[in-house]
Amino acid sequence: MFPFFQSDRFLFFCLKYQKLIFYFFVSLLVLGLWEGLIVSPEDYIQGNSVRIMYVHVPSAWISLGIFSVIGTLSIFSFVFKIKNFLIICKSLAPTGFVFNLIALVTGAIWGKPTWGTWWAWDARITSMLILFLFYFVYLLSFNLFKKNKNLNKISSIIAILGLINIPIIKFSVEWWSTLHQPSSVKILSETSIHNSMLLPLLIMTASFALFSLLIFLMKYNTELIKLRNKRLDRL
Amino acid sequence: MIVNFLNMDGHGIFVWSAFIFTMVNFLTLYFIISKNLKKEKIKFFSRYSIYKKDKDRTKNLPESKETVSAIKFAVKSKN
Numbered sequence: 001m002f003p004f005f006q007s008d009r010f011l012f013f014c015l016k017y018q019k020l021i022f023y024f025f026v027s028l029l030v031l032g033l034w035e036g037l038i039v040s041p042e043d044y045i046q047g048n049s050v051r052i053m054y055v056h057v058p059s060a061w062i063s064l065g066i067f068s069v070i071g072t073l074s075i076f077s078f079v080f081k082i083k084n085f086l087i088i089c090k091s092l093a094p095t096g097f098v099f100n101l102i103a104l105v106t107g108a109i110w111g112k113p114t115w116g117t118w119w120a121w122d123a124r125i126t127s128m129l130i131l132f133l134f135y136f137v138y139l140l141s142f143n144l145f146k147k148n149k150n151l152n153k154i155s156s157i158i159a160i161l162g163l164i165n166i167p168i169i170k171f172s173v174e175w176w177s178t179l180h181q182p183s184s185v186k187i188l189s190e191t192s193i194h195n196s197m198l199l200p201l202l203i204m205t206a207s208f209a210l211f212s213l214l215i216f217l218m219k220y221n222t223e224l225i226k227l228r229n230k231r232l233d234r235l
Numbered sequence: 236m237i238v239n240f241l242n243m244d245g246h247g248i249f250v251w252s253a254f255i256f257t258m259v260n261f262l263t264l265y266f267i268i269s270k271n272l273k274k275e276k277i278k279f280f281s282r283y284s285i286y287k288k289d290k291d292r293t294k295n296l297p298e299s300k301e302t303v304s305a306i307k308f309a310v311k312s313k314n
Contacts, residue, residue, distance in 0.1 A: 037254070038240075048243035051250045055257040098264050106253040113249050211261060218268045225275040232282040 018221075021214045028207035035200035050197070052110040057185075058205040060103035060128065062212055064166060066096030067131060070138070071163030078156035086152050087227075089159065090142055091219035095212040097135040104128060115179055123172035124180035127165060134162035 036054035043050035070089045077085035107125065108118045119125070138158045145151045173182045184193040191198065241247050 033254075037250075042244075048246040049249050051243075051246075052253040055253055059257070094264065094268070098260050102257050102260055105256055109249050109253045109256070113246055215264060215268055218272050222268070222272045222275050225272070225279050229275065229278050229282055232279070232286055 018214065018217055021210055021217070025207055025210035025214055028203060028210060032200055032204035032207050035203055040197055040200045046114055049110060049113040052106055053197075054200050054204045056103060056106040056110055057201060058208040059099045059106065061205060062208050063096050063100035063103055063131065063135075064169060066092050066099065066212065067135065067159075067162060068166055070096065071159045071166065074156040074159035074163075077152060078160065081152065083152065086155065087223045088220065089155070091216050091223055092212075093135060093139050093142075094219060095215045097132075097139060099208070099212065100128070100132045100135055104132060120179045122179040123176040124169065124178050127169040127172050130165050131162065131169060134158065134165065138162065 032054065036051055040051070040054075042048045070092055073085040073089050076082060077089070104125075107128070111120070112118050138155060141155045141158055142151070145154050148154070172178060173180055185191050185198070185201070193201070241251070243250055
């Protein structure tokens with residue numbers, strides 16, 4: 001299944017396009033920083049602190065997206081025993097973990113001038129912290145059970161359990177009364193954020209997504225070379 | 236003007252620390268991952284060269300699928 005991801009062709013694809021993705025990411029990041037820090041207006045209530053949104057929101061979206069992918073692939077990996085999916089998940093996890101950490105820390109920094117506190121045990125923030133713990137345990141499982149033949153099973157179960165938390169994070173602001181504001185950017189209904197703020201937000205999201213793709217390709221490349229090293233040892 | 240821009244009406248400390256934290260994390264992650272990749276590549280080439288020496292001595296042995304794949308990879312990534 002999915003032979004392209006296992007083949008040498010994917011490895012060469014990684015080597016070939018890594019630099020291109022890197023340059024594209026840097027250009028988008030510079031444009032996003034320019035738009036977010038200089039061009040976009042300040043909020044009429046929050047003032048300039050609203051600019052934290054341009055790093056906080058994309059980080060939260062990407063960390064959620066990555067865990068959703070990890071969880072979904074883990075279901076397939078658990079059911080169909082596809083080893084390659086485990087390598088893909090392992091390569092995605094560090095990026096998701098770092099983005100989750102960025103979302104939590106920048107959220108705390110944003111909370112201080114907006115709510116007057118660094119932290120509140122509110123549903124959205126607590127569920128994001130739980131996601132962070134899932135990422136941590138998931139990454140830890142690869143080190144703890146490195147030589148265990150049940151590594152695939154153990155890591156998949158952690159990811160599948162963590163997947164339950166994703167809709168809780170998404171709908172926490174609707175299900176419970178929270179300090180965290182509801183979503184401003186919606187796909188199915190009208191977005192309540194002005195275009196002058198939406199544009200830098202989307203540029204920053206695109207650049208963060210490219211960064212996660214870059215790190216994924218590099219990490220996946222490393223894992224494939226590790227496998228080849230093991231094969232060479234056996235020869 | 237620059238001071239005003241950096242100060243951001245008193246919110247500068249929050250905004251800049253959030254952006255700096257993000258960029259520091261990006262750089263750290265990028266360097267850790269690229270360092271590991273480099274390490275594995277070096278390991279691969281050292282093992283591959285040992286294998287190649289052995290192969291010169293055992294020319295008549297048939298090559299396995301994995302060997303061919305490893306050789307192809309080594310040659311192409313060196314290019």
